[in-house]
Structures are given as structure tokens and as C-alpha cells.
Amino acid sequence: MTADGLRSLQAPLKAQYRDHPDTALVSLHAEGRVGENVTCKIETGKARVEAGLHPATGGDGSSACSADIATRTLVGCAGVTLSAIATALSIPLRDATIEPRAISIFRHTRCIQRCTRWF
Numbered sequence: 117m118t119a120d121g122l123r124s125l126q127a128p129l130k131a132q133y134r135d136h137p138d139t140a141l142v143s144l145h146a147e148g149r150v151g152e153n154v155t156c157k158i159e160t161g162k163a164r165v166e167a168g169l170h171p172a173t174g175g176d177g178s179s180a181c182s183a184d185i186a187t188r189t190l191v192g193c194a195g196v197t198l199s200a201i202a203t204a205l206s207i208p209l210r211d212a213t214i215e216p217r218a219i220s221i222f223r224h225t226r227c228i229q230r231c232t233r234w235f
Contacts, residue, residue, distance in 0.1 A: 119206045135142040155179050187218045 117125075135141040148156040148167070154175075155168040168179025175181070196215045202209045 117203055119204055156182075158185075170220070170222070172220070177191050183218060183220055187216055190214075190216050194197065 128211070146158065148158040151157050151166065153168070155166050158165045159165055165178045165185065167182045167185060169175030170181035170183065171177045191214045194216075195212070198212060199209065202205075
């Protein structure tokens with residue numbers, strides 16, 4: 117997509133949000149159904165994802181961990197935002213990698229130790 121293509125795609129939305137600010141408020145919705153073996157089936161609108169226990173909490177690794185899903189969501193948001201801004205400013209992206217790091221202390225999720233400050 118070109119900068120002009122992105123601008124013309126977004127121009128009607130920009131005008132709408134300026135003239136009717138309340139239309140810029142979008143309510144997001146998610147739904148999950150609790151499944152067998154400590155899982156939750158989540159409908160994403162594009163695919164179904166089954167979230168389950170991380171191996172560090174007893175999971176077998178066959179289901180997506182909710183923390184992994186959240187981290188990947190950040191990657192998607194950051195990647196799309198970076199790409200949109202680069203396109204709008206006509207900055208060519210030859211290669212870009214978004215790689216967030218997350219730390220989970222699974223001791224606390226298992227009630228082995230009271231939460232303590234670690235930072």
C-alpha cells in the first residue's frame with residue numbers, strides 16, 4: 117500500500133471521527149467457552165484458539181497459554197502500527213522484527229510463595 121492509498125482509505129474515517137467523535141469509540145468483545153482439561157476456547161473472528169495451562173503450570177503445551185496470546189497480541193498491534201506509520205510517512209520498511217519479552221513468575225500462580233517485590 118502507498119501513503120496516498122492509506123490516506124484515501126482512512127480519510128472518510130478521519131472526517132467521521134472529527135465530525136462525530138463518539139463514533140471513534142469502539143467496544144471490543146471477546147467470548148470464551150470453558151472446555152475440558154482446564155482449557156478455554158476463544159473465538160477470534162478469524163479462527164478459534166484454545167487457551168490452556170502453560171507447561172510451567174502443569175499444561176502439556178498442546179494449548180496456547182493466555183500469556184503467550186497476550187504477548188503475540190502486542191506483536192500484532194505494534195507491527196500493524198509500525199507498518200501504518202511507515203506507510204503514511206513514505207518510509208520504506210525493508211525488514212522489521214517486533215520481539216517483546218515477558219516474564220512470568222509461576223511460583224506465585226501456584227500459591228507456593230506470597231508475592232514479593234522483585235524489581
